[in-house]
Amino acid sequence: MSGILVLAETRRGELRPVTLELVTAALALKDAAGGRVVLAVVGDEPAALVGALAAPGVDEILTVAAPTPHFEAHGAQQALEALIEAERPDLVLLGHTIDSMGFGPAVAARLGLGFASDVTRVSWDGGPIATRGAYGGKLVAELEFPDRERTLLMLRAGAYDPAEVGGAAPATRAVDVAFEAPPTEHVEFREVAAGDVDITKADFLVSIGRGIEDKDNIAQFEDLAEKLGATLSASRPLVDAGWMSNARQVGQSGKTVQPKVYLALGISGAVQHLAGMQKADTIIAVNTDPDAPIFGVAHYGAVADLFDVAEALEQHFA
Amino acid sequence: MKIVVAVKAVAALDEEVELVDGDTAVDPDGLEWDLNEWDTFSLEEALNLRDAAGDGEVVAVTVGDEEAQDSLLACLAKGADRGVRVWDDALAGADPLAVARVVAAAIEREQPDLVLCGVQSSDAVNGATGVAIAAHLGLPHVAVVKGLQHDAGVATVERELEGGLVEVLRVRLPALLTIQTGINEPRYATLRAIKQARDKPLDELDLGDLDLDEATVSAAAGARVRRLRHPEKGEGAQMLDGSPAEVAARIADIVKERLSG
Numbered sequence: 001m002s003g004i005l006v007l008a009e010t011r012r013g014e015l016r017p018v019t020l021e022l023v024t025a026a027l028a029l030k031d032a033a034g035g036r037v038v039l040a041v042v043g044d045e046p047a048a049l050v051g052a053l054a055a056p057g058v059d060e061i062l063t064v065a066a067p068t069p070h071f072e073a074h075g076a077q078q079a080l081e082a083l084i085e086a087e088r089p090d091l092v093l094l095g096h097t098i099d100s101m102g103f104g105p106a107v108a109a110r111l112g113l114g115f116a117s118d119v120t121r122v123s124w125d126g127g128p129i130a131t132r133g134a135y136g137g138k139l140v141a142e143l144e145f146p147d148r149e150r151t152l153l154m155l156r157a158g159a160y161d162p163a164e165v166g167g168a169a170p171a172t173r174a175v176d177v178a179f180e181a182p183p184t185e186h187v188e189f190r191e192v193a194a195g196d197v198d199i200t201k202a203d204f205l206v207s208i209g210r211g212i213e214d215k216d217n218i219a220q221f222e223d224l225a226e227k228l229g230a231t232l233s234a235s236r237p238l239v240d241a242g243w244m245s246n247a248r249q250v251g252q253s254g255k256t257v258q259p260k261v262y263l264a265l266g267i268s269g270a271v272q273h274l275a276g277m278q279k280a281d282t283i284i285a286v287n288t289d290p291d292a293p294i295f296g297v298a299h300y301g302a303v304a305d306l307f308d309v310a311e312a313l314e315q316h317f318a
Numbered sequence: 319m320k321i322v323v324a325v326k327a328v329a330a331l332d333e334e335v336e337l338v339d340g341d342t343a344v345d346p347d348g349l350e351w352d353l354n355e356w357d358t359f360s361l362e363e364a365l366n367l368r369d370a371a372g373d374g375e376v377v378a379v380t381v382g383d384e385e386a387q388d389s390l391l392a393c394l395a396k397g398a399d400r401g402v403r404v405w406d407d408a409l410a411g412a413d414p415l416a417v418a419r420v421v422a423a424a425i426e427r428e429q430p431d432l433v434l435c436g437v438q439s440s441d442a443v444n445g446a447t448g449v450a451i452a453a454h455l456g457l458p459h460v461a462v463v464k465g466l467q468h469d470a471g472v473a474t475v476e477r478e479l480e481g482g483l484v485e486v487l488r489v490r491l492p493a494l495l496t497i498q499t500g501i502n503e504p505r506y507a508t509l510r511a512i513k514q515a516r517d518k519p520l521d522e523l524d525l526g527d528l529d530l531d532e533a534t535v536s537a538a539a540g541a542r543v544r545r546l547r548h549p550e551k552g553e554g555a556q557m558l559d560g561s562p563a564e565v566a567a568r569i570a571d572i573v574k575e576r577l578s579g
Contacts, residue, residue: 011479070485074458096445098479101437101496102461105446106453108540109415115540117414117446129544135331135344135441140549143541154446157480183458183493187474187486204577228573240500246482253478253498261576263569271443282576284569285555291333300572301555302565312566 003035005089007080008053009099010043011071012189015052018095018155020162025122025155026093027057027163032124033090038062040175042079044069050172055163061172062087067179070186073102075179080107082177089150091128096154098252108152114145117154118271128153137271137293157252158275195247202231203260207250207277209235211266211287211306215243221265224310227317233257235267251276265306269294319374319468321364322430323398324421324451325357327382327389328441342543343411346385353389356436358396358504360497364434365397365505367468374431375399379424381409381417394515395507401520408525408532412539414447419538421447422454423528432473433494437462445496452494460489464498 004026009016019039026037036059041049046063053061064079066072080103084092094100096118108115114128121131127144128151134141145151199205206225212218218238225232234244236251250257252272262280267273269285269292277283278297285298286306295301302309329349336345361378368374378393379402380386390401404424409416425433433455435448445461452459464484465476468491477485478498489495507515525531558568 073460077453098462098477101445102449102459102477105414105418105444105448105450106459108446109418109450109453109538112537113540115413115415115446117444130541133443134546135329135335136443138331138549139335139344139546141546142544144544145541148540184460184487184489187488190476190484190486192482192484204573236499249482252480254482256481261573263573270440282572283555284572286565286569291331295555295557296549298555300558300569302558302569304562304565308562309566309569312563313569316566316570 002033002090004029004033004037004091004093005083005087006037006039006093008039008041008049009095009097010041010049011099013043013045015049016095016097017162018097018157019053020055020165021157021160022093022095022155023055023058023163024160027055029091029122029124030057035090036060038087038089040064040083042066042076047172050169052165054167054169055165056167058170060170062175063172064175064177068182068186071099072182072184072186073099074182074184077103077106078179079177081111083175084111084150086175092150092152094152094154096156100154104152104154111150114148114151116143119153119155120159122153122155127151133271137269137296138291156271156275158278192246195245197231197247199231199233199248199250200255200257202257204228204230205233205250205257205259205261206230206263206265207233207235207267208238208265209267210237212238215241218243221310224314227314229317230263235273236270264294264298265310267294268292269297319368319371319432320377320428320430321367321374321432321434322377322379322425322428323357323361323364323393324425324433324435324448325361325378325380325389325393326354326439327351327380327386328354328439330441337546341545341547344546351385351389353392354436354439356438356440356497356499359499359501360434360436361393361396361398362502362504363466363497366502367432377402377428377430379404379421381405381412381420390520391515392507394518394520395512396505400518402523403520404523404528406525406532408535411543412535413541414442414444415450415540416535416538418447418450419454419535420525420528420530422451423530424523425451425455431492433457433492435494435496437496437498448494448496455494458489458493459495460487460493461496462498463495464501466495466501
């Protein structure tokens with residue numbers, strides 16, 4: 001085929017939401033790329049997921065029975081390599097997710113594919129053009145893939161809206177892959193973010209980052225949050241440092257939140273953080289760095305000292 | 319136990335950055351270099367594993383020009399035993415797959431028991447180089463590791479998934495792991511160690527030393543920069559100006575209005 005191959009992502013038997021976002025991206029390019037859109041799902045019971053993948057415009061769904069009950073990076077790598085060699089797509093789309101980071105770059109390196117990760121937009125100009133951040137998100141790069149027969153792109157979760165599912169299911173075909181014994185062995189899944197607070201339920205989050213500088217300053221922001229009737233959350237560095245609990249972490253590896261108001265104090269806005277909060281109704285950011293990427297997603301921003309602003313802010317909620 | 323840590327000197331932009339080469343690159347005068355934050359954690363993990371094993375060697379490997387030398391010296395000052403810096407002008411602007419090809423060739427000479435990389439670099443944020451290195455070396459690999467225990471040639475690792483979920487899995491060594499921030503507390507080098515770092519072995523290699531050439535490296539590259547640009551203005555935030563008190567007053571108004579709606 002020429003066309004686009006989308007690899008579905010599953011976890012513990014369920015489809016992950018990024019999959020239908022990839023379908024949206026693929027369907028938007030379908031005419032320009034001039035081929036079919038084929039969706040592949042690898043899992044221990046892949047046929048059970050076909051209904052959840054039946055988006056109008058998808059031409060075919062391929063199912064691959066995996067040798068392990070849970071995602072295994074080397075098995076996923078073998079499955080994708082076999083699919084690419086059999087289907088010969090122009091473009092392969094994966095999510096820029098933790099699972100795909102474990103095998104997508106390996107497939108691209110082994111097969112000599114054009115490659116880009118954390119892609120936020122794909123367009124077509126004789127071949128795929130990928131847009132992504134550069135220099136910590138302070139610049140935007142457009143990448144091209146000259147002289148590549150095939151290109152593998154890993155798209156950031158949330159970059160596209162999910163495709164609608166419904167109507168007649170497209171043709172489905174089971175593909176056999178000769179898997180080798182995996183070099184890793186699953187032991188267990190463990191929840192680490194459980195705690196006494198559920199930041200995903202809060203209407204108003206006051207969220208703090210590196211800018212608070214010192215563990216001793218946390219109490220001041222706990223007080224601020226309480227006075228404002230808000231829940232306190234944090235970006236990753238404060239959790240890594242052990243200053244805040246996992247339960248309060250916003251971002252890719254923490255919680256995805258969508259409060260009415262997200263007040264970010266001293267958070268520069270690494271992409272993993274933005275992934276967890278960019279859908280908040282109103283985002284207000286205070287940071288001393290005028291180029292901080294958080295201002296790219298914020299609705300309101302102020303370049304100011306967060307301690308001064310915090311102190312003044314308290315007085316409006318006495 | 320012999321461990322290779324692949325590290326990167328990352329570039330931070332000055333406020334006034336100039337685009338050059340037809341807007342496909344940044345003027346190097348506008349860059350400041352530092353050891354990638356993720357690599358401070360992977361190095362720390364390697365040093366702890368070496369010290370727990372009681373013997374062995376930690377080798378820090380990087381691809382970079384002279385701007386990367388200080389970052390490599392920082393690794394030696396923190397406790398790495400040896401450094402390897404690979405550079406060739408053909409590597410300017412190399413993408414993660416091209417870099418992975420070169421790093422893999424440098425690691426192949428070392429035959430380590432374990433290779434550690436950071437999950438990603440703070441400037442390019444590809445999250446790709448480590449696993450691509452593993453592919454070239456034919457090593458088992460686990461990405462985004464936030465817990466690591468080693469016992470008799472088997473590593474038990476915690477893979478950090480989205481939304482606060484962790485997968486515990488076992489992988490036999492030799493293997494390559496990409497290390498997430500927060501797995502440990504990276505040490506600071508003492509002034510004495512910083513001085514002594516200059517006396518530690520540091521090999522400087524070019525492509526020829528690794529039996530590579532420009533054609534092989536450019537064939538391994540996955541992408542080419544078509545254009546760099548500044549993020550579009552106007553997409554960003556409405557900025558609140560004034561004194562901290564004025565900013566706070568505006569924020570208070572916005573918060574009260576949005577929460578009442």
